[in-house]
Every structure is written in C-alpha cells, then in structure tokens.
Amino acid sequence: MSSAQNTSGGKKRKKKMYKSAAIANKCARGGGHGQGGRMLASNMKGFLVTCNNNEKMCRNEAFRILNEIADKIYGPENGPGGEAGPGGDESDSSDIESAMKKEVQEYKDQAARKTPRRFQAFKCGAKNLVFIGVENKDIDVERLFGSLVRDLQDAGVARTRFVERFIPVHRTCKATKSSLTQTAVDVLKRFFADFSAESETVDDLSYGIQIKVRNNEAFCRADITPAIKEAMDITYKFSRLEWKEPKYTVIVDVIRNVCCLSVVKDYVKLKKLNLNAIATVKPAGAEAERPRSEPPGEEVAERPKSDAPEKEKNELIGREKNELIDRGKNELID
Numbered sequence: 045m046s047s048a049q050n051t052s053g054g055k056k057r058k059k060k061m062y063k064s065a066a067i068a069n070k071c072a073r074g075g076g077h078g079q080g081g082r083m084l085a086s087n088m089k090g091f092l093v094t095c096n097n098n099e100k101m102c103r104n105e106a107f108r109i110l111n112e113i114a115d116k117i118y119g120p121e122n123g124p125g126g127e128a129g130p131g132g133d134e135s136d137s138s139d140i141e142s143a144m145k146k147e148v149q150e151y152k153d154q155a156a157r158k159t160p161r162r163f164q165a166f167k168c169g170a171k172n173l174v175f176i177g178v179e180n181k182d183i184d185v186e187r188l189f190g191s192l193v194r195d196l197q198d199a200g201v202a203r204t205r206f207v208e209r210f211i212p213v214h215r216t217c218k219a220t221k222s223s224l225t226q227t228a229v230d231v232l233k234r235f236f237a238d239f240s241a242e243s244e245t246v247d248d249l250s251y252g253i254q255i256k257v258r259n260n261e262a263f264c265r266a267d268i269t270p271a272i273k274e275a276m277d278i279t280y281k282f283s284r285l286e287w288k289e290p291k292y293t294v295i296v297d298v299i300r301n302v303c304c305l306s307v308v309k310d311y312v313k314l315k316k317l318n319l320n321a322i323a324t325v326k327p328a329g330a331e332a333e334r335p336r337s338e339p340p341g342e343e344v345a346e347r348p349k350s351d352a353p354e355k356e357k358n359e360l361i362g363r364e365k366n367e368l369i370d371r372g373k374n375e376l377i378d
Contacts, residue, residue, distance in 0.1 A: 084166045084302050086218050089185050090177040092168075092211040092297055092304050102206040103165050103174045109204070110163050110176060113191050118183065121162055169300045170258040175213070185212045193314065197327045202319040209317045211295060213304045219263040221271045224303050228275035228294070235292065235307050236280045249283045251276060252290035252311070257298040268296050289313075 091110070095102030114121070160179040168175050178185055189212040196202060214234075217227040236249065253272050255265050272294050276283050293311035297304040308317065315321030 082164070082166050084168050084175050084216065084299060084304075086216050086223075086302060088166075088175075088177050088213070088216040090163070090166075090175055090213050091185070091189075092213050092306075093174040093176060093207055094209040094211075095172050095174060095206050096208060097172065098206050099172065099174055103176070105204050105207045106174060106176050106210075107163060107165075109192065109207070109210075110188065113188050113195070114162055114183065117187065117191060173258070173299065175304075185214060188212070193322060194327065196319060196323045197325055200323055202323045204319055207319055210319055211297070211304075211306055211317055212308065213297075213306050215305050217303050217305065219260055219298050219301045219303050221263075221267050224268065224296070224305070225271045225275050227303070227305055228272055229278050231305055231307060232275055232279040232294075236283075249280060249292070250286040250290040251283055251292045251294060252285070252287055254293055254295045254311070255298075256296070259300045260298050263298055263303075268298070272296065 091106065093102060093106045111121070162178065162180050162183060164177045164179055166175045166177050178188075189210070192210065214231045215227050217223045253269060255268050257264060257268075273285065276285075276294075289312045291309065293308050295304075295306040295308060295311070297306075308314070311317070313325065315325065
C-alpha cells in the first residue's frame with residue numbers, strides 16, 4: 045500500500061467518481077447530457093407534462109403531439125430535412141451527390157442562423173415531470189392547448205401511452221409570494237380582459253385554485269393561496285372563489301424554486317387535463333350517442349309492457365283475501 049493511502053487512512057478514489065460529478069455539475073449549469081441540458085427557470089412558457097416512470101418516451105410523445113398541432117396552425121417548421129429529398133427511382137450518382145451536398149449546406153445555414161427550435165425540453169428537477177418550453181414568441185400556448193383538446197374529443201382516442209396530464213403553462217416565476225402575485229396579475233389580465241367591472245356581477249366569474257408543491261419546503265399552500273386571491277382582487281374584484289366546479293381554475297405547480305402558473309377554463313369538465321380522459325368527453329353540442337343495437341337513422345320501437353307481474357300480484361292478493369274469509373267463517377262456527 046502506498047504512503048498516500050496510509051496517511052489518508054482510506055482507499056484511493058476512482059477517477060469515475062470525479063467524472064460523474066463533473067457531468068452532473070455541467071448539466072446543472074445548462075449544458076451536457078439529459079433532457080436538453082437546461083434547467084427550468086423563470087419567465088418561460090410551455091407545457092408541463094406528467095408521466096409514469098418513463099420520462100424519455102413521454103418527452104418524445106409530447107414533441108410529436110405539439111409538432112403535429114403546430115404544423116396545422118403555423119405550418120411546418122423551417123429547418124434541415126424539411127424539404128423532400130431525392131426520389132428512390134433516381135439512380136444517377138451525380139444527383140445523389142448534389143442532394144447530399146444540398147442537405148449539408150442546409151445544416152450549415154441552420155447552424156449559422158442559430159434559429160431556436162419551436163419546442164425545447166427542460167429538466168424540472170422532479171421525477172415523472174417533463175417541461176416542454178415554447179421558444180417562439182409568436183406561438184400561443186392557449187391556442188395549441190385548445191386545438192389539442194378539440195382533436196382529442198373529435199377522435200375519441202388519446203393516441204398516447206406515456207403522457208398522462210398535459211398542463212399549459214402561461215408563465216413561470218420564482219417561488220416567492222411577491223413574484224407569484226405580480227406574475228398572476230399579468231397572466232389573469234389577459235384572460236379576464238373581457239369582463240367589465242361596471243356590467244358584470246359576482247356570479248359571472250368563478251375561479252378555483254389547484255396547488256401542487258414538489259421539492260420545496262419553504263413555499264407552501266399558506267403562501268400561494270393568498271397570493272392568487274390578491275391577484276384576482278386586483279384583476280377583477282367581482283370574482284368569487286369556488287372549489288366544486290369553477291369556470292376558471294388557476295393551477296400553481298411549484299417545482300424546487302420555480303412556480304409554473306396556468307389558467308384553464310372548465311378544468312373539472314376536462315378531467316383535470318388527463319389526455320385519456322379528455323378523449324372520452326364529447327364536445328359541446330355533440331349529438332348524443334345512440335345505443336349500439338340501434339341502426340343509424342332509425343328509431344327504436346317501444347317494447348310492449350308485459351302484464352305478467354301485474355297478474356301474479358292480483359292473484360296473490362285474491363288468495364290472501366280468500367284465506368282471511370275462510371278463517372273468519374271457521375271462527376264463527378266454533
């Protein structure tokens with residue numbers, strides 16, 4: 045055993061230990077491996093996605109869902125690989141070589157422009173959570189979420205295996221009461237701008253509060269609820285707090301030192317934003333589902349009611365009457 049090991053009184057540490065610690069520090073600073081490398085921070089918008097033990101597959105499903113909806117609303121994302129490549133029937137080597145050069149040049153142009161992708165994944169610092177940030181300012185989170193809900197209700201199938209809840213996050217802020225109050229005022233003004241304080245009454249606007257705190261012991265419900273109430277009083281003083289089935293729900297997700305603030309309409313009717321449950325909810329004004337045995341376009345004829353139970357009941361009453369009459373006659377004779 046070497047003298048260094050004898051003086052320290054322990055075994056020599058392996059190089060692998062220092063390497064793993066360096067990688068962890070690099071990820072925490074905003075680079076390296078993991079879900080995009082960057083951590084969730086303040087002043088972001090996007091979607092908070094919950095899953096069940098498989099964050100990688102959940103992240104891939106979330107990207108697929110958002111890209112499909114964004115392509116419908118905003119068109120396909122510009123970037124390398126967006127245009128169609130050479131067809132499979134072209135056998136000329138010069139055409140293939142030119143196509144490869146063109147694709148390489150597109151990658152170089154994309155890197156030179158440094159154009160951010162529409163959606164980026166961020167590490168949350170909590171298990172079974174994925175945050176998909178929206179980097180483009182022109183993309184509206186509320187519009188994407190509304191389109192997703194309509195597609196799920198029309199299709200009747202969620203087409204997801206790992207994604208559970210899909211929460212639109214309108215703004216993130218620091219996990220402090222003052223920061224949450226100011227952020228909530230800014231977000232709520234956008235939603236309740238159509239409500240006029242002169243014409244509306246107390247019953248016109250009801251709201252609820254949903255709170256979830258993860259990996260934070262300093263910022264709790266006792267601090268969050270008064271902050272949201274104060275923000276609602278500033279935004280619209282005629283609002284009322286309702287816990288059963290409010291019209292709007294303010295969702296506050298605290299993850300470490302960051303608050304994710306969301307405002308969702310008909311939160312209870314949308315099954316608390318569970319995608320599989322939303323797919324079972326019919327859109328407003330949809331035709332009621334007909335029974336499976338009923339052919340479409342035809343009405344089911346009403347079945348004639350059976351008189352058998354009524355007959356049996358009358359016969360039983362008649363037998364009981366006859367027994368009572370016979371018993372009375374016997375008592376008179378005796």
